[in-house]
Amino acid sequence: MESSTSVLSEPWRNVSWGNKEVDLQYVQEYQTERDDIKHLRILLHGPVGAGKSSFINSVSSVLRGRMTIPALASNTTSDRSFTTKYETHKIRKGKGNPQTFYPFVFNDVMGLETGSGSGAHPEDIKLAMKGHVREKYKFSPASSLSSDDPGYNPEPSADDKVHVLVCVISANSAETKNPVLQKMAAIREAASNLGIPQMAIITNIDGACGETEKDLKNVYKSKHVKKKMNDFSAAVGIPMNCIFPVKNYSEEIDINDDVDSLILSALRRMIDFGDDFINKI
Ligand SMILES: Nc1nc2c(ncn2[C@@H]2O[C@H](COP(=O)(O)OP(=O)(O)OP(=O)(O)O)[C@@H](O)[C@H]2O)c(=O)[nH]1
Numbered sequence: 001m002e003s004s005t006s007v008l009s010e011p012w013r014n015v016s017w018g019n020k021e022v023d024l025q026y027v028q029e030y031q032t033e034r035d036d037i038k039h040l041r042i043l044l045h046g047p048v049g050a051g052k053s054s055f056i057n058s059v060s061s062v063l064r065g066r067m068t069i070p071a072l073a074s075n076t077t078s079d080r081s082f083t084t085k086y087e088t089h090k091i092r093k094g095k096g097n098p099q100t101f102y103p104f105v106f107n108d109v110m111g112l113e114t115g116s117g118s119g120a121h122p123e124d125i126k127l128a129m130k131g132h133v134r135e136k137y138k139f140s141p142a143s144s145l146s147s148d149d150p151g152y153n154p155e156p157s158a159d160d161k162v163h164v165l166v167c168v169i170s171a172n173s174a175e176t177k178n179p180v181l182q183k184m185a186a187i188r189e190a191a192s193n194l195g196i197p198q199m200a201i202i203t204n205i206d207g208a209c210g211e212t213e214k215d216l217k218n219v220y221k222s223k224h225v226k227k228k229m230n231d232f233s234a235a236v237g238i239p240m241n242c243i244f245p246v247k248n249y250s251e252e253i254d255i256n257d258d259v260d261s262l263i264l265s266a267l268r269r270m271i272d273f274g275d276d277f278i279n280k281i
Pocket residue numbers: 047048049050051052053054055072073074075076077080081082083084108109110111112203204205206207246247248249250251
């Protein structure tokens with residue numbers, strides 16, 4: 001018998017809690033097999049304040065086993081995007097000199113907003129997917145990158161192109177507004193046309209409902225989280241099995257195994273998708 005209406009009696013997806021070493025090792029040992037592609041490029045996009053930069057920070061913290069802050073995240077959730085430049089975030093591997101990095105990198109872009117003259121331009125995100133946006137290009141909500149701009153890279157290498165597109169939305173915000181969902185759907189569609197694999201992460205599950213707040217391990221028992229995922233899947237067109245709920249590191253000072261397990265299961269899937277893609281192109 002179901003004792004509460006907000007939880008399922010059995011989780012609908014299995015997570016091997018307390019067994020993060022397997023995923024960690026998988027990620028640590030991953031290497032690309034192509035000589036012309038040194039790293040998989042994972043592009044994160046989504047509404048302002050959804051936790052894109054925090055996810056990159058969280059991956060870095062999980063892999064380094066301590067808190068790190070490579071991609072600055074904002075300390076408040078405002079309606080203006082904190083990230084404005086196109087930047088590649090690498091994660092250091094080990095402590096040696098010369099420095100070595102993991103064979104996957106992250107780019108996050110300015111958040112999507114409702115108005116047409118604010119937030120990231122969907123056109124810029126499409127250009128980024130094709131590798132045309134140069135490092136440190138400053139996004140302008142007013143206009144998209146044109147081919148005569150110094151920020152435009154006319155001849156992107158296989159490395160500059162995006163290999164996995166990840167939508168990021170928050171489980172605890174009010175409904176994501178329709179215009180933003182439409183932008184996300186259009187971006188996903190463009191990725192499909194380029195053959196780029198897509199997935200999504202749902203952040204902030206710690207604050208999404210009482211059950212996940214109490215214990216992250218309830219994530220796949222929470223009806224609320226499942227509904228968020230279903231609704232998002234329907235609105236943007238990403239299948240449920242490509243959507244991963246996570247909690248980003250935000251206020252804590254120590255790493256936590258349950259947080260790590262969810263981050264690693266999402267990361268592992270990003271690597272698999274990206275790897276499949278680069279072996280096809
Ligand atoms: N509790 C909790 N807080 C989070 C989580 N993810 C992000 N936050 C917080 O939400 C705020 C916004 O996160 P950011 O990572 O800056 O969001 P963003 O998507 O990069 O935002 P823009 O660059 O402004 O578009 C920060 O204060 C984070 O600490 C999460 O999973 N749980």
